[in-house]
Amino acid sequence: MSSVEGGFEEMRSKIAKLLKRFGVKRAAIFGSHARGEAKRESxxxxxxxxxGEKSLLDLAALKMELEKALEKRVHVLTYRSLHPLLREKILEEQRAIL
Incomplete structure (x- = not known):
């Protein structure tokens, strides 16, 4: 297993339980971590x-818990909120967590 794959698997295992606790049924990483291009500051x-339905406050609470657990800045988006011009690229590069 490459160090990139190992890093992804470690990240996935760290956050999967947290995502489930917040009622997330599907999740994926996208961006530099999904492409294997992440740097320490990424x-x-x-x-x-x-x-079911969640509020913006639920999304913010999830973001804060993820940042605490991963000790990194995290952006959390819902599949429904993806901008149409970016949707295809993001969905092509996503790597499933749940």
Whole structure:
């Protein structure tokens, strides 16, 4: 297993339980971490789909918990909120977490 793959698997295992606790039924990493181009200072971009409806406050709470657990800046987007012009690229590069 390459160090990139090992890093992804470590990240996935760290956050999968947290995502489930917040009622996330589907999640993926995209951006530099998904492409294997992340640097130490790179943020982590995560797509989520919740079971049922969640509020913006729920999304913010999830973001804060992820940042605390990963000790990195995290961006959390929902699949439904993806901008149409970016959607295809993001979905092509996503790597499943859940």
């Amino acid at each position: 943020d982590i971009d995560i797509l989520v789909e919740f079971e």
